[in-house]
Amino acid sequence: MDVTPFWVAGKATTGGEQMSVTHPYDGREVGVVSVPSEEQVEEAIAAAYAVRKEAARLPLHVRAEALAHVSRRLEERKEELARLITGENGKPLLWARAEVGRAVSVFRFAAEETRRWSGQVQRLDTDPGGAGRMAYTARAPYGAVLAITPFNFPLNLTAHKVAPAIAVGAPVVVKPAPATPLSALVLGELLAETGLPEGMFSVLPVPNERASALVRDERLPIVSFTGSGPVGWSIKDSAPRKHVVLELGGNAAAVVCPDADLDWAAQRIALFSNYQAGQSCIAVQRVYAVGDAYDALLPKVVAAVEGLVTGDPWKDETQVGPMISEEAARRVESWVAASGGRVLAGGTRDGAAYAPTVLTGVAPDSEIACEEVFGPVLFVERVADVDEAFAKVNGSRYGLQAGVFTRSLDTAFQAQRDLEVGGVIIGDVPSYRADQMPYGGVKDSGVGREGVASTMADFTYEKAMVLTGLPL
Template identity: 70%
Template sequence: MDVRTFWLAGRPATGDSQLTVTNPHDGRDVGRYSVPTEAQVEEAVAAAHAVAGQAAALPAHVRAEALAHVSRRIAERADEIAQLITAENGKPIFWARGEVTRAIATFRFAAEETRRWSGGVQRLDTEPAAAGRLAYVTRLPYGPVLAITPFNFPLNLVAHKVAPAIAVGAPVIVKPAPATPLTSLLLGEILAETDLPAGMFSVLPVENERASVLVLDPRLPVVSFTGSAPVGYAIADQIPRKHVTLELGGNAAAVVLSDADLDWAAQRVALFSNYQAGQSCIAVQRVIVEQPVYDAFVERLLPAVDGLVTGDPADEKTQVGPLVSVHAAERVEEWVKEAVDGGARVLAGGTREGTTYAPTVLADVPPDAKVLREEVFGPVMVVQPAADIDEAYAMVNASRYGLQAGVFTRSLDAAFRANRELEVGGVIIGDVPSYRADQMPYGGVKDSGIGREGLHSAMTDYTYEKVMVLTGLSL
């Protein structure tokens, strides 16, 4: 089996050890990759630091064309990349192809934003003392970005950190998830085809316990992390003087009000509670249904869940594949058992076979159960009745998380009230909370994190505002 190189300051490199990636579905070996040494990690950081000034000064057309090239090359290698995502992640090929399509768009959006990214001017002669003065306001990168990425979207969530960094002229070091490094390494191969200067990017597949060296290094002033809240907050606590962005997940709620299209809502909730085996931070976890339509909705939901195709992720028909590991599947099993022991009823699913957990619907879940309070990150949803819209929205907010929420309604008043009252970063009206357009601002409140992704938003997050005042002008 060939050993994949990692990317050190834009060039392929090998370390003195190797690790193997296995398929979550059948355990077969997917690929081997080389692991950087401590000296090589230091070399990558030094290179990023050294090139920061050159990177920030790159003309917009150079940055934009590099990003456009990546978009084109991902499109050309789309099937290969999708198959690799499925093999190392266990994501059904249908969803893997969707991820590749989104990454193509993400890099294209970044190229477009790069060409629009510009300064602005502000007249200062609004007061007599500032006559003849004009402010030119620009944004400059803080410096090199450390991008710590998760396993569930091994291409597109990497793209959401790499693309905006390149767009603003910031070097970027990617630390991919240990379960899914191969897709990031392939992306590094495509980045190496561009005319970006050496040191502009590195992809370092180091083990999690070695990441603290990168997190603490003062030459990497920006840390962008996507993952669990405990790990994210631990990172932030270590580096109070750095600029940190955290996307920490949630336990997303879908509200079904009495005026909703119940058939549409049931189909969407069933699919997007279980897509990618529920391993998405905006997968539907809590389903809050107004009491008058609760029974009718559940009658539609259960057959929709039972109709999902679970199996081999390489099969074109599969909608729900395995979790990323046996440990992950066992944790989901334990959480469901805890809820059932506390009085919850299993309406569908509730069984595990290896890394695969059946799409599961729970009712009468006790309020202190983990499946209700925490992020399940598995194919499990909890259905709950609410007396009215007041109680439904209060139930959404009764969570320490606040990433996105979905509200199925035809009422504009209910929609704008949701936008006003729900304590989340995004409200999706007429659909599940799992919807995300890659150009829109994306992020949460409360324990769902700080900062925003989405190309323009992330570019703003990676930069600071700088003012130059021109004096003695005839305005």
């Protein structure tokens, strides 16, 4: 099998070591990736630091056209990339194709936002001391970005870090998840077609134990990390003077009110608890059904979960494939066994595949109730009213997104006011995300926001210039 090179300062490069990439469904090798040496990592960081001022001065049309080029090339190679994602990640082609489509949009959004990237003018003579003065405020990049990306969306979550960095004129060094480096390496290939300055990007598939040196390097003043909470908070603790953006997941809840369309709610909950094999930080994990809605909703959810198509991720009709590894599936199996809950559907494991599972009566202090299961498992619980439901949602140490199925405008605005989460989805599951909207959490779900424009703001700081003696 050919060895896939990595990217150092915009150039395809190989190192002395190699890493095998295997398919979660059957364990076969789907790729071999060259691993950069310490010297090559240093070359990438030094190049990013050296080009930072040139990158910040790049004309907007140059940045925008580079981003638009990547968007077009992703579209042209969408089926190839979808199959690559399925190969390294194991997610069904259904979801892999959707992921590529989202990445196409992310780079297109970034190109559009770049052309709108401009400063603001503010007259200061609203106060006598500001007579004849005007402020021009623009945003400047902090510097090079270290982007540490996860395995569950290996292309799109890389896009969410790389595209905004280029849009604001910041070099970016990508460290992809070791299990899924292939998608990010193709993204490096497409960026190399754009003619961006050398040093503007590098893609370094290094083992996780080598990431701490990258995090500590002062030449990379921004760290954008998506992944587990313990790792994310340790990054923030180890780099207290850096600008750190963390997306750390959650245990997303859906509240179902009696006035909701229960058939719609059940179908959406079933599908989006189990899409990506539940390996999404906004996959439905907790369901709180208000009053009589519980008795009507529960059998509908169980039927919808049992009706999902599971198995071979290469089949077009498959909705739920394997988890990233057998180790991950064994962890979910142990959590379900320890939950104290009654299994109404699923609850079985076959290698790396864990069957879509519905529980009731889980212990309130169990890992299933309190932690992020990151697998195809949900539980349903009855609550007396909306106030109790919202209190249950807020009782978690996480706060990423929540879904509220209701037709009541009053309930919708109460949810927006009271729920301690970064996003409230009315009439749908918490798993809905538009790539152009602000996305992120509170509490242990992290700090900062993704969504192209939001990330562009997060990667930059305001810089004001005051003009004096103007004839205003």
